[in-house]
Amino acid sequence: MTTTLPDGIDSFLVAAGWGGAEIQPLAGDASFRRYFRILANGHGPAQSAMLMDAPPPHEDPRPFLHVGQWLSGHGLRAPAIYAENADRGLVLLEDFGNARMRDYLEDAPQDEYRIYRAAVDTLAALHRLPPGPFDPYSLEVYQREAALFVEWFCPAAGVEVDAAGYAAAWREVLGPVIERQNPGVTVLRDYHAENIMLLDDGGQGLIDFQDALVGHPAYDLVSLLQDARRDVSPELERAMLDHYRAATGANGEFEADYARLGAQRNAKIVGIFARLWKRDGKPRYLSMIPRVWDALERDLAHPALAPVAAWFDSNIPGFVRSERGGGLE
Known part of the structure; x- marks a missing residue:
């Protein structure tokens, strides 16, 4: 598990209304994607959120956003999207918790x-x-x-x-x-x-x-x-x-x-x-x-x-x- 934060994460979180939030790195998977739990500091729309770091050129979050929008639009539980910068591979999304x-x-x-x-x-x-x-x-x-x-x-x-x-x-x-x-x-x-x-x-x-x-x-x-x-x-x-x-x-x-x-x-x-x-x-x-x-x-x-x-x-x-x-x- 790497603790290196994505480039531009602070400005991204500020623009999303999560400035000053605590950032906790999470274990990764078999891809180049990384995940961080974002804990609100009294400013965010929820107590916590998940940050997906899908850095180009290895990753592109647009397919995730596309499929997630379709699933949510048809009554299935994909994470809500709070903010995204697809060009930089950053997506702030609903935190489903730890109960895999x-x-x-x-x-x-x-x-x-x-x-x-x-x-x-x-x-x-x-x-x-x-x-x-x-x-x-x-x-x-x-x-x-x-x-x-x-x-x-x-x-x-x-x-x-x-x-x-x-x-x-x-x-x-x-x-x-x-x-x-x-x-x-x-x-x-x-x-x-x-x-x-x-x-x-x-x-x-x-x-x-x-x-x-x-x-x-x-x-x-x-x-x-x-x-x-x-x-x-x-x-x-x-x-x-x-x-x-x-x-x-x-x-x-x-x-x-x-x-x-x-x-x-x-x-x-x-x-x-x-x-x-x-x-x-x-x-x-x-x-x-x-x-x-x-x-x-x-x-x-x-x-x-x-x-x-x-x-x-x-x-x-x-x-x-x-x-x-x-x-x-």
Whole structure:
């Protein structure tokens, strides 16, 4: 966690009506974004706020502002925006507090079913809306994400693979997904227990949604239920899948697409975590790979993943799979 303050923060806070406020740096994530809690000194419109520092050229807060405005306009709980200077990457926004879903459940595991059911209900409400004004989750995007596995994990593991065959297998597997995601729903793309805030009024606040696209409703559900950062039991996953289907009337093909997108997402995440280690010097993500790999193997067992499963059988050595991809060092 860095304590270096963003350039221009004092003048930005003064202009926003928060001059003289206390500034507390918070732990960051896997991106270049940084966050600070701003504690009012008797002048702000609330007791506290969050400052997002999304510095160019690495970051651009405009997509966050765009998606957040759309979510709030449709009754979902994105943070209110108090002030912004997009050119400098500074956004002052509503403070949702410290009760992240993941942290809350560490202290209150008995509430797991209730909290996950509420998170699924939030998704069901989002999916009843017309899709937002966002780019499509195209086959090209799916392919580019899945390719992170062969681009980053496989070299890190010392495995030479058939990259062209990998791409071909994914084209075959994802074709039906593309056909069934029209007109599609808004996909937040990082919907999981670290990005859901439990609010004092009982609602659930959404964060980290700046990469939203229009795609398949199974994507965010699998992001929630096959969480890279938190164990979700097969029993809870099954119960929440059933609850979502009952709430939305999702048809019989939904679970095949859920497995397809689960495998795609999990392959992507394994690649991203390897990249965070090799390129960005962040080895802490390596410890999460076995959990993601477990979910990937479950998805590959679905008949809808047969072409990709065959590629894994031919290209990924048994010792890598038995270690659940966790043998990087």
